[in-house]
Amino acid sequence: MKTLLLGIKDVKEVLSLKEVIIAVEEGYIAYNAGQVQQPEIVSIEIPENNGETDIKSCYNKLNESISVKIASGFYNNGKNNNLPTMIGTILLFDGKTGVPLCVMDGSLITGIRTGAAGAISSKLLARKNSKTVAVFGGGGQARMQIYALCQVMDIQEVRVYSEYQNELIKYKADVEENTNVKVIICATPEEAIKNADIAISTTPTRKYIVHKSLVKPGMHIVAVGADMAGKNEWDPKIFKGAKIVNDSIAQCVSRGETRNAIISGVIKETDIYAEIGQLIAGEKPLRESDDEITIFDTTGMGIQDNVTAVKVYEIAKKNGLGEYFEFI
Structure with missing residues (x-):
């Protein structure tokens, strides 16, 4: 079984704000309908480096996928180095078999799906x-x-x-x-x-x-x-x-x-x-x-990452983006 690896350039190429807004709305509805298992967030604070890391995960019954995102905010980045403040990785698994489908950059997804959430609330x-x-x-x-x-x-x-x-x-x-x-x-x-x-x-x-x-x-x-x-x-x-x-x-x-x-x-x-x-x-x-x-x-919420990551994965496969590697 091959796993797809998508870097930030691949993710950026396929992400559309309009599509993410629609996906996040669908995710919120799925959560409201009880179709999502979403464990509590795991947080790690690293004050000596002005940083924090959150782990957000969920299983979405509607698309039968499991997502795990590890996202960090290190707030000295950009001031004393050339790194971005927000860095994230998303792992996507098949909800029927547990097989790892994709490893993708999660930084851009985190930013866009959060922006989408705010926009949805303002629209409403x-x-x-x-x-x-x-x-x-x-x-x-x-x-x-x-x-x-x-x-x-x-x-x-x-x-x-x-x-x-x-x-x-x-x-x-x-x-x-x-x-x-x-x-x-x-x-x-x-x-x-x-x-x-x-x-x-x-x-x-x-x-x-x-x-x-x-x-x-x-x-x-x-x-x-x-x-x-x-x-x-x-x-x-x-x-x-x-x-x-x-x-x-x-x-x-x-x-x-x-x-x-x-x-x-x-x-x-x-x-x-x-x-x-x-x-x-x-x-x-x-x-x-x-x-x-x-x-x-x-x-x-983990469900926001889930629905956005699944959309990225599907479009990337269709467009031939990223690289495959043998994970198992």
């Missing part, structure tokens, strides 16, 4: 006439969130803030080159979020950036960065009275932004409105007023 929960987006962070995910969002909404302006202001000139150039939006570099979180319809956070901070007073009625929040206990981008008080949607309630109450609101005593788990799969499946209403504050807390 943001006001339909949303035009202005606040972004916190200037890294790869801060870009990917906008690239994906522009696939589903007519965004005209991005206002971006980062603790590392020197990275924002390149951010502005990249986003304006790849989209039709205007990017405004902001010196403070207050400046970035002013008049924003949608606010997206993509940082690894452990001390929140956005105070409750900055969040206005009608805003949709996409909380991406807090994917591990201890991380915190948003004032927990923002959650009080908001419509809270999680990708996975089990994950978000143990390691997401929702966790911070619960342990702060601002909300209880019963205050969570829904998982996003329920909204896609039409089981619960979406935004119900223009003044409603909606929050999508995403910690990243």
Whole structure:
């Protein structure tokens, strides 16, 4: 039995944001329908090297595949070397036999499927006439969130803030080159979020950036960065009275932004409105007023990696990409 090896160039060649958005929606629906086994995330923190590694896995009954992703964030990378901050590998196995089908780069998949998740939430929960987006962070995910969002909404302006202001000139150039939006570099979180319809956070901070007073009625929040206990981008008080949607309630109450609101005593788990799969499946209403504050807390799910990796594998095989090797 031969196993396919796909590098980042192969993955990039076959990945389409539009297709990934569709695949992630299908994955959320499968999870909501009980067709997915998704164990708890295994996390390893390496503070002496400013790094962390997560292992996310799942079995998807609908495509009969098992995926395991090992993804790391080493936040000194790019500052004292030429390595990317986010590095990942995905292993794909046949769910009928356990045979390893593919070993592929997971860095780009992680970025794109996370961007797709944010875009899906905005399509469902943001006001339909949303035009202005606040972004916190200037890294790869801060870009990917906008690239994906522009696939589903007519965004005209991005206002971006980062603790590392020197990275924002390149951010502005990249986003304006790849989209039709205007990017405004902001010196403070207050400046970035002013008049924003949608606010997206993509940082690894452990001390929140956005105070409750900055969040206005009608805003949709996409909380991406807090994917591990201890991380915190948003004032927990923002959650009080908001419509809270999680990708996975089990994950978000143990390691997401929702966790911070619960342990702060601002909300209880019963205050969570829904998982996003329920909204896609039409089981619960979406935004119900223009003044409603909606929050999508995403910690990243194995099923997102699974459906995206399977799509990459199928297209790569069809197009003759990658190299085969004898693994067994």
